[in-house]
Amino acid sequence: MDWRNAGNFFAADEAVPSATALPSQLQRVIETEHRWREEIRALPIEAKLQILTEMQRWARAIRLATGRSPNPVWDIERR
Amino acid sequence: MEQAIKVIHQLRDEGLIHEYAIGGAAALMFYTEPALTYDVGIFILTENEPSELVSLTPLYEALKAMGYLPRGKQVLIAGVPVQFIVAYNPLVVEAVQQAQVHQLGEMDVRVMTPEHLVAIALQTGRPKDRERVPLLLESGVVVQERLQPILQRHGLEERWQFFRGR
Numbered sequence: 001m002d003w004r005n006a007g008n009f010f011a012a013d014e015a016v017p018s019a020t021a022l023p024s025q026l027q028r029v030i031e032t033e034h035r036w037r038e039e040i041r042a043l044p045i046e047a048k049l050q051i052l053t054e055m056q057r058w059a060r061a062i063r064l065a066t067g068r069s070p071n072p073v074w075d076i077e078r079r
Numbered sequence: 080m081e082q083a084i085k086v087i088h089q090l091r092d093e094g095l096i097h098e099y100a101i102g103g104a105a106a107l108m109f110y111t112e113p114a115l116t117y118d119v120g121i122f123i124l125t126e127n128e129p130s131e132l133v134s135l136t137p138l139y140e141a142l143k144a145m146g147y148l149p150r151g152k153q154v155l156i157a158g159v160p161v162q163f164i165v166a167y168n169p170l171v172v173e174a175v176q177q178a179q180v181h182q183l184g185e186m187d188v189r190v191m192t193p194e195h196l197v198a199i200a201l202q203t204g205r206p207k208d209r210e211r212v213p214l215l216l217e218s219g220v221v222v223q224e225r226l227q228p229i230l231q232r233h234g235l236e237e238r239w240q241f242f243r244g245r
Contacts (some may be wrong), residue, residue, distance in 0.1 A: 037217075041111050041112050046183075049080060071117050074160070075158025076080045077158075078159075
């Protein structure tokens with residue numbers, strides 16, 4: 001990568017070899033992630049809310065473990 | 080979540096807000112994968128003229144009367160922190176006016192369009208907002224024919240070109 005593009009995420013992307021040139025294991029990882037993301041996008045909003053609250057739980061655990069104040073976790077079931 | 084939307088509809092029915100739309104990271108979920116956020120951004124229109132100062136006191140008083148107390152910039156409504164943001168410029172006003180109606184359980188909920196979410200992210204320019212643009216673009220939900228006029232109307236074409244060219 002050209003040093004002048006250091007820190008430029010999009011320029012760095014262009015320097016990445018094409019997926020076909022990657023080792024097959026890495027290619028499988030990329031393809032799996034791509035497929036998972038597509039599946040998540042297609043989920044109903046209620047399922048995405050469940051995922052979001054799981055993300056919030058993890059974020060809270062990390063914040064607490066690193067001595068910071070906890071973030072809120074939505075109570076999406078409350079009526 | 081549905082309960083929070085129900086409360087917002089009640090505020091609208093009582094005339095405390097004229098119209099609303101979900102924006103920010105919470106709106107993304109309706110179009111693409113979830114992004115970590117801790118509150119629901121509710122952008123509101125009031126009856127005031129755009130040049131007038133808007134007080135949210137009546138809104139907060141009504142919420143307090145319902146038992147929902149403010150916590151810093153947010154109000155915890157039925158387990159969900161909600162942040163009320165008065166539509167602060169012509170782009171955000173348009174985004175609220177032209178919001179799409181989505182279904183959340185039994186509720187109809189107004190959500191900013193993906194094109195307006197992209198335009199607002201470009202306008203605010205914060206890193207966390209800019210990160211949302213690729214998520215929307217990758218999902219294929221942004222219609223160029225709808226995005227371009229919005230960018231033109233609000234003087235964001237240059238920022239868009241810059242973003243695309245990076």
